[in-house]
Structures are given as structure tokens and as C-alpha cells.
Amino acid sequence: MTARIIQKLRVVGVEDSTPEVRVYTLEHPRKPLLPAWAAGAHVDVRVADAKVRQYSLCGEPGVQKRWQIAVKREAAGRGGSAWMHETLALGGEAMVSAPRNNFPLAPATRHVLVAGGIGVTPLLAMARTLAAEGADFTLHFCARSAALAPLLAELRAVCGPRLVTWFADEGRRFDAALIGPPAPGTHLYACGPQRLTDAVRAAAEAAGWAEPQQHYEVFQPTLDENFKPEPFELKLASTGEVLLVPADRSALEVLRERGFALPSSCELGVCGSCVCGYSEGVVIHRDSVLPVAARQDRMTLCVSRARVAVTVAL
Ligand code: FES
Structure with a gap:
């Protein structure tokens, strides 16, 4: 594997956002600035056995002194998040790549953001950018409960009334049909579990959103186990x-x-x-x-x- 790891960064902050999600703040041990990035970008972090995992940058876009990532410990995951939680501590070092952005904000007059759980990380960065620009946006945030909703305090501070929470324990479940038909100049972004992004995609397509108006990011592979590879x-x-x-x-x-x-x-x-x-x-x-x-x-x-x-x- 040829990872894009470019630098050893120092962990200068570790904070539990929820019982499952830990926020790491990273700085270069010597250089004052890290590479610039825009909302929606992710970095690769090297975990155990030279494997890498992708984490969205969720701090303030434009701030180059430090980066922030949020890592949910996935009990049924591939081991990378558990390794991060168990190994990466304050003062430790992480091997991190340059940012890559497959999920950038598009020029639009209005933005509708839909996040599920830890999928809120790139959308928090987008909300920070949009709020700073005074742009028109709404962020729908789905989680099991407020206590398990990562980065909720930051989201509330950044979004104010533009944040709409959908917490299952309050009996509020997000219905993707709420997205409704597209208004001109509106773009739609979703990140979270695949069942959420699939539901958003299906609802958007049924409501007539054009493909270029829709943006999705998933960090879980969607490979079909029944696929039989041929030469x-x-x-x-x-x-x-x-x-x-x-x-x-x-x-x-x-x-x-x-x-x-x-x-x-x-x-x-x-x-x-x-x-x-x-x-x-x-x-x-x-x-x-x-x-x-x-x-x-x-x-x-x-x-x-x-x-x-x-x-x-x-
Ligand atoms: S290495 Fe192929 S998509 Fe990540």
C-alpha cells in the first residue's frame, strides 16, 4: 500500500465528545502551518499494521495551525478506530496525510446538509464555512440521542437555528422525503451510515434533484459480497x-x-x-x-x- 502519509503530527488535544467519539487536535511539532484545506476534506491516518483510515477534518477550515478529527470507536469495525482510541494519547504522534477533498461545497444559493452520527464531521466543517460566509443553509443531524450525538455543542454554536436535530430517543426520526423537490440553486450533501445516504439519494432522485446537485460521502466500503470477480x-x-x-x-x-x-x-x-x-x-x-x-x-x-x-x- 502506498499511503499518502506525509507528516508526523503531534496530538495536542484529546477530548471525548461522546462516550464513543474522541476528538483529536493535531499540530506539526515544528512547522507553524499545516497544508490548507477546505470543508469536506479528509486526511488518512496510519493505524496499526501500516493500515490507514480516512477521517474528515472537522475544525475551522482555513486554520492551518492545527487540524481536528473525530474518531468513533466502532465495535464492529476493522480495528482502526479501536487502535486510535487505545493508542493515540495526548503528546503522542500520528502519521497523517495531506488533506484530500472528494466532498467539496459547490457554489450554490442554498445548501441542505444531512448528517448521520459521526458522518457529521465534514458537515460541521461545511457549516463553519457557510456560517462564516453568511450563506443560507440547514443542517439536519440524525443520531440515537443528544448524548450520543458527536460534536453537538459545536454544531449548536455554529449553526444556531439552522441546526435541526433528529434524535431517535425523542421520537424524532428523519424522513428523507422531507428534503422535498429541489429549489433552484440548492445543493444537497449527505454523510453518514449508508442506509441514511441511500435514503437521501432515493428521496432526492424521486423528488427530481439533478445528479450534480447531490453530494454524498461514505467512509464504509459498499462492496457487494455476492460479486464474483472475473479476469x-x-x-x-x-x-x-x-x-x-x-x-x-x-x-x-x-x-x-x-x-x-x-x-x-x-x-x-x-x-x-x-x-x-x-x-x-x-x-x-x-x-x-x-x-x-x-x-x-x-x-x-x-x-x-x-x-x-x-x-x-x-
Ligand atoms: S485506494 Fe482506491 S479508492 Fe482508496
């Missing part, structure tokens, strides 16, 4: 050479073996690090990061495959 061919646009990708290998692995130094991070189709252009072929897109429009000419090499030989821009 396929990759053609290199630069030389015309054809490479066979066996059923048990990824395009990324085969291309690296051929000598291409290609970046990757999650290798689960969620981060976008390995996205590559393509021009011909029928791609089976298996990622959860590329918007529909981008799938016409871009693919994730880590998980996506092809039905008909695909020509990659390499």
Missing part, C-alpha cells in the same frame, strides 16, 4: 500494451507489478487516491467515492473491474 484486460493508452488482471488481483496490483508507482490509500474504494482516467471499455464501478458523472471517464483501480477491456490513461 479482465487493461490496455495502456501510452503503449497499447495489454495486461491481464486475474480474478483474484486488482488492476492496481497488476499495474504496480508492471512498474507503475501508483498511489493508493484505503484500497476499499472509499478515498479516491487511486482514481485513474480511462477512455474505452465497460468498467464495473465498485467504489463509493466517484460521482456518477465522473464514472464516464474515471475509475478506482483498487476495487473497480471491467466487463470489456478498458484503456487506462497510463
